Amino acid sequence: MQALSIRLSILGLLMEEDMHPYEIRSRMKDRFLDFQGRFKIGSLYYAVDQLAKQSYIEAVETIQSDTRPDKTVYRITDKGRAYFHKLLLDRFKEEDIPFHPMYIALVFAGKGDREKIAAILRDRVREAEHHVNYCYQVYCEHKGTVPRSVLHLMAGRYEHAKTELAWLVRLLEDTEAGRLNEVAFSPLLDED
Amino acid sequence: MQALSIRLSILGLLMEEDMHPYEIRSRMKDRFLDFQGRFKIGSLYYAVDQLAKQSYIEAVETIQSDTRPDKTVYRITDKGRAYFHKLLLDRFKEEDIPFHPMYIALVFAGKGDREKIAAILRDRVREAEHHVNYCYQVYCEHKGTVPRSVLHLMAGRYEHAKTELAWLVRLLEDTEAGRLNEVAFSPLLDED
DNA sequence: AAATAGGTATTCAAATTTGAATAGGTACAA
DNA sequence: TTGTACCTATTCAAATTTGAATACCTATTT
Numbered sequence: 297m298q299a300l301s302i303r304l305s306i307l308g309l310l311m312e313e314d315m316h317p318y319e320i321r322s323r324m325k326d327r328f329l330d331f332q333g334r335f336k337i338g339s340l341y342y343a344v345d346q347l348a349k350q351s352y353i354e355a356v357e358t359i360q361s362d363t364r365p366d367k368t369v370y371r372i373t374d375k376g377r378a379y380f381h382k383l384l385l386d387r388f389k390e391e392d393i394p395f396h397p398m399y400i401a402l403v404f405a406g407k408g409d410r411e412k413i414a415a416i417l418r419d420r421v422r423e424a425e426h427h428v429n430y431c432y433q434v435y436c437e438h439k440g441t442v443p444r445s446v447l448h449l450m451a452g453r454y455e456h457a458k459t460e461l462a463w464l465v466r467l468l469e470d471t472e473a474g475r476l477n478e479v480a481f482s483p484l485l486d487e488d
Numbered sequence: 489m490q491a492l493s494i495r496l497s498i499l500g501l502l503m504e505e506d507m508h509p510y511e512i513r514s515r516m517k518d519r520f521l522d523f524q525g526r527f528k529i530g531s532l533y534y535a536v537d538q539l540a541k542q543s544y545i546e547a548v549e550t551i552q553s554d555t556r557p558d559k560t561v562y563r564i565t566d567k568g569r570a571y572f573h574k575l576l577l578d579r580f581k582e583e584d585i586p587f588h589p590m591y592i593a594l595v596f597a598g599k600g601d602r603e604k605i606a607a608i609l610r611d612r613v614r615e616a617e618h619h620v621n622y623c624y625q626v627y628c629e630h631k632g633t634v635p636r637s638v639l640h641l642m643a644g645r646y647e648h649a650k651t652e653l654a655w656l657v658r659l660l661e662d663t664e665a666g667r668l669n670e671v672a673f674s675p676l677l678d679e680d
Numbered sequence: 681a682a683a684t685a686g687g688t689a690t691t692c693a694a695a696t697t698t699g700a701a702t703a704g705g706t707a708c709a710a
Numbered sequence: 711t712t713g714t715a716c717c718t719a720t721t722c723a724a725a726t727t728t729g730a731a732t733a734c735c736t737a738t739t740t
Contacts, residue, residue, distance in 0.1 A: 681740100
């Protein structure tokens with residue numbers, strides 16, 4: 297359930313202050329809880345409704361306005377606080393199974409047009425380079441101002457971005473050399 | 489849409505041979521299209537129905553048996569073959585946005601119990617070590633027998649597993665040392 | 681011989697996610 | 711001042727995913 301991550305985010309933010317869903321959303325952006333718009337706003341409203349139905353949070357106030365939609369402010373309950381602690385440990389337990397969207401494509405790469413694939417990969421390498429720089433910059437900008445746990449998050453993103461870039465570069469080389477369909481082995485990893 | 493990856497897998501396999509959904513599923517397992525059961529079988533049947541409705545594939549035969557459920561065998565159409573090529577390039581274009589389930593937890597780590605988190609992380613480090621070994625083994629077992637594009641896939645999994653392990657080890661060290669909530673900076677990356 | 685686990689094959693209700701629609705506000709440039 | 715782009719705030723139908731149910735077969739263990 298991706299839902300559990302949204303739930304944890306909502307409860308974590310409501311532990312700090314009562315809020316309405318739209319504000320939760322904007323706090324999520326500030327607090328590195330919503331990388332690249334991973335959560336759609338609709339899912340957030342859905343998750344808030346579910347949490348309220350199950351009494352992990354409760355509506356405390358409805359702010360009315362003639363010019364804007366009503367806002368419903370929520371507060372976390374004691375039951376919600378206990379649930380937060382359970383979800384927090386659950387997230388630490390959950391295995392990360394990274395699954396690159398390209399892995400599926402690679403299985404069928406032999407059926408595709410070698411030149412078109414190479415052209416796309418050149419763009420991807422360029423993007424990956426930018427992404428590495430971006431992650432490093434985020435890390436640098438925040439060191440000394442965020443808790444170390446959050447810095448680990450940023451360092452992790454940077455390291456993974458570097459790994460991704462190195463992988464893409466090797467893949468592009470082989471694609472350009474027309475080696476993607478060869479079965480005969482020649483070293484690909486340093487370890488060989 | 490995660491759906492596009494299932495669709496590409498189904499079409500790719502049907503390009504090679506006519507099949508019924510259950511067999512597509514088992515071929516997916518052999519062909520590295522279904523890492524750690526990422527796709528649930530229900531999603532596969534749904535995707536097959538959709539592809540059929542949109543004439544990318546068509547039912548060619550229903551095999552009846554008194555002892556087992558009927559099997560519907562599907563075949564890819566010309567429209568489906570064109571769609572396959574589009575999806576293939578789309579997969580190469582799609583950005584990989586790895587999002588570790590733990591990233592959310594790290595943001596709220598300060599609210600959790602340091603000892604419980606450390607205990608979980610020790611398990612995660614052990615699992616990650618096994619995962620690195622496993623990925624390396626899969627790579628070694630297949631080099632020389634699978635197309636190089638598939639070997640890249642395996643090499644990528646191995647490299648990311650190593651990155652993950654190194655990250656977890658550093659995170660565990662800081663957790664055990666009680667440094668997770670410190671804001672003052674001390675080097676975390678080699679680059680510093 | 682009976683129990684247990686696992687493979688074959690599909691279906692369906694319920695939970696969740698997405699994508700677009702709604703509707704006014706504000707800020708800036710042309 | 712008119713366009714345009716983005717911010718505030720929520721809702722909802724439609725698409726997708728999940729999880730469990732069904733039902734029978736085969737192989738292995740007790």
